[in-house]
Amino acid sequence: MLIRPLPSAVQPNPSPPSQPQGALGNRGAWPSPSGRGQCKCRLNRSDCKYALQASRALAVRTEPAVQAFKPTLGADVVPTSLALSNGVGLEAVAQSPVAGGELVLSDTDDVVPESGVLCDEALRNLDEYRRVEAYSATVSSSAHISSGFAYSTAQRNQIRESWDALMRWSKVFRTRKLAGSPLEVAKKIVVFGGGSFGTAMGCALARQKSDLEVVLLVRDPYLCKDINTLHENTRYLKGFQMPPNVRATTLAAEAIAGAQYAVHAVPVQSSRAFLQGIKEYLSPSVPIICVSKGLEVGSGQMMSELIPSALERKQPAVFLSGPSFAREVMQNRPTGVVAACKDGKLAKTVQGLFASPTMRVNMTTDVVGVEICGALKNVLAIAAGIVQGMDLGNNALAALVAQGCSEIRWLSEKMGAKPTTMSGLSGLGDIMLTCYGDLSRNRSVGIRLGRGEKLEDIIASSSQVAEGVATAAVVVGLARKYRVSLPVLTAVAQVLDNNLTAHEAVFHIMNLPQIEEA
Numbered sequence: 001m002l003i004r005p006l007p008s009a010v011q012p013n014p015s016p017p018s019q020p021q022g023a024l025g026n027r028g029a030w031p032s033p034s035g036r037g038q039c040k041c042r043l044n045r046s047d048c049k050y051a052l053q054a055s056r057a058l059a060v061r062t063e064p065a066v067q068a069f070k071p072t073l074g075a076d077v078v079p080t081s082l083a084l085s086n087g088v089g090l091e092a093v094a095q096s097p098v099a100g101g102e103l104v105l106s107d108t109d110d111v112v113p114e115s116g117v118l119c120d121e122a123l124r125n126l127d128e129y130r131r132v133e134a135y136s137a138t139v140s141s142s143a144h145i146s147s148g149f150a151y152s153t154a155q156r157n158q159i160r161e162s163w164d165a166l167m168r169w170s171k172v173f174r175t176r177k178l179a180g181s182p183l184e185v186a187k188k189i190v191v192f193g194g195g196s197f198g199t200a201m202g203c204a205l206a207r208q209k210s211d212l213e214v215v216l217l218v219r220d221p222y223l224c225k226d227i228n229t230l231h232e233n234t235r236y237l238k239g240f241q242m243p244p245n246v247r248a249t250t251l252a253a254e255a256i257a258g259a260q261y262a263v264h265a266v267p268v269q270s271s272r273a274f275l276q277g278i279k280e281y282l283s284p285s286v287p288i289i290c291v292s293k294g295l296e297v298g299s300g301q302m303m304s305e306l307i308p309s310a311l312e313r314k315q316p317a318v319f320l321s322g323p324s325f326a327r328e329v330m331q332n333r334p335t336g337v338v339a340a341c342k343d344g345k346l347a348k349t350v351q352g353l354f355a356s357p358t359m360r361v362n363m364t365t366d367v368v369g370v371e372i373c374g375a376l377k378n379v380l381a382i383a384a385g386i387v388q389g390m391d392l393g394n395n396a397l398a399a400l401v402a403q404g405c406s407e408i409r410w411l412s413e414k415m416g417a418k419p420t421t422m423s424g425l426s427g428l429g430d431i432m433l434t435c436y437g438d439l440s441r442n443r444s445v446g447i448r449l450g451r452g453e454k455l456e457d458i459i460a461s462s463s464q465v466a467e468g469v470a471t472a473a474v475v476v477g478l479a480r481k482y483r484v485s486l487p488v489l490t491a492v493a494q495v496l497d498n499n500l501t502a503h504e505a506v507f508h509i510m511n512l513p514q515i516e517e518a
């Protein structure tokens with residue numbers, strides 16, 4: 001990448017208006033001093049800095065360009081100061097492939113205007129940065145302002161230093177080479193189940209690399225045709241365009257042939273039959289990345305037990321769990337999950353496949369903890385829905401969720417899970433999402449029960465799986481096996497089994513003996 005020399009013939013910028021306007025408000029206000037058409041925005045020295053910071057919100061795309069200038073300017077130069085270094089930082093922004101509008105950046109002290117390009121998102125953010133700067137200027141002159149709150153200078157320095165340390169640490173990871181990474185060597189991945197989550201996770205993988213072949217194995221030939229012709233899952237995720245490197249098939253042998261990984265997104269209660277059906281096509285060395293959350297009725301097994309049992313052999317498997325609504329994954333919104341596997345190397349491989357600027361993937365060896373949390377949070381979400389459907393208020397909901405968290409911790413620890421897993425993404429993270437999030441199917445079942453609807457009507461009117469319904473009964477069995485009392489989760493099973501109304505369940509739970517917190 002070349003460092004463009006500063007233009008020598010440019011004229012100093014005319015004075016900005018006396019009343020500062022927003023970045024968008026300034027667009028097109030002045031002729032460009034570089035003679036290249038209308039300016040979209042005019043900025044002073046500090047705005048240059050904040051404009052670059054704003055553009056760094058798109059760090060992944062601008063960062064390589066900024067890094068490319070580092071050898072010239074020295075490793076200690078941070079991107080923010082690059083903006084003030086003869087326009088070099090600005091040049092990095094100008095090289096951004098996401099550039100959207102022209103921007104004139106001028107240094108009002110030295111009158112060294114430079115023309116560059118900044119993306120629209122950065123321009124939009126600029127107003128906010130200006131406001132923050134104006135506020136900081138006010139508070140830095142005094143440690144305390146009468147109408148509000150301000151950090152002291154010492155506190156602010158401490159915060160900045162801590163943040164800078166974090167950024168340096170982060171950079172060490174980001175500069176690691178991608179060569180030979182799991183994503184680089186991956187060519188084909190099969191997804192078992194073309195429902196909401198199989199589709200969303202398949203699309204997340206396909207977005208990682210345009211020449212990665214992602215194949216959804218589906219049952220319905222009509223849905224298969226829609227996916228292949230319209231690039232849309234018209235049944236489960238209507239209205240979302242799928243990447244062109246995702247396709248579907250109904251043929252298991254063809255879907256699995258040559259796949260290096262298999263993402264398993266078939267509902268738990270159908271998983272045994274499904275796996276038995278595809279067993280002969282799946283090589284014992286292909287890792288299964290299981291995203292299904294629940295416990296099998298009958299056997300009481302977790303997916304980590306069900307998979308080898310159904311395949312009648314050992315199969316490498318990773319359990320990917322955490323707060324992750326399919327629709328939001330499909331929208332490429334920020335999401336965090338955890339990859340659980342006894343084999344840390346395989347967990348890291350799965351992390352490498354899915355991790356992206358919009359997906360964080362933690363790792364753990366605590367498979368039992370991740371699986372139990374993922375299965376039981378669905379039951380707790382039904383309870384949370386019941387409380388919301390009955391309109392019992394926020395106090396009741398918070399008390400219920402806290403009690404449910406304790407119950408999940410009691411059981412999972414007895415089953416050998418690590419206590420830390422409960423406070424992680426698959427525990428608290430997913431509990432919060434599912435108990436409070438509008439998109440949860442389990443919570444929706446609870447809301448409808450709380451409003452007095454019958455379970456059979458709720459299930460009949462829903463085309464998607466709410467795993468908590470089946471799992472609830474299994475949890476009671478596990479509680480008995482591990483000799484632990486789970487009042488809320490047991491009450492959910494009683495309501496689902498039509499032995500108790502939602503009102504009765506609440507009455508009885510509220511009247512249990514008052515106990516010491518455990």
Ligand SMILES: NC(=O)c1ccc[n+]([C@@H]2O[C@H](COP(=O)([O-])OP(=O)(O)OC[C@H]3O[C@@H](n4cnc5c(N)ncnc54)[C@H](O)[C@@H]3O)[C@@H](O)[C@H]2O)c1
Binds near residue numbers: 193291293
């Ligand atoms: N939807 C989410 O937001 C989400 C998020 C995380 C995890 N999960 C988990 O992923 C799993 C799948 O959920 P989903 O939301 O995709 O469900 P879904 O109801 O949207 O789709 C289920 C899919 O499985 C297929 N299927 C069902 N029985 C089958 C069988 N016997 N053989 C083959 N295919 C079969 C269906 O045809 C459908 O394509 C569940 O365990 C769920 O808890 C879902």
Ligand SMILES: O=P(O)(O)OC[C@H](O)CO
Binds near residue numbers: 323324378433434440
């Ligand atoms: O819609 P639900 O209730 O099945 O929850 C989906 C996911 O498990 C959320 O992480």
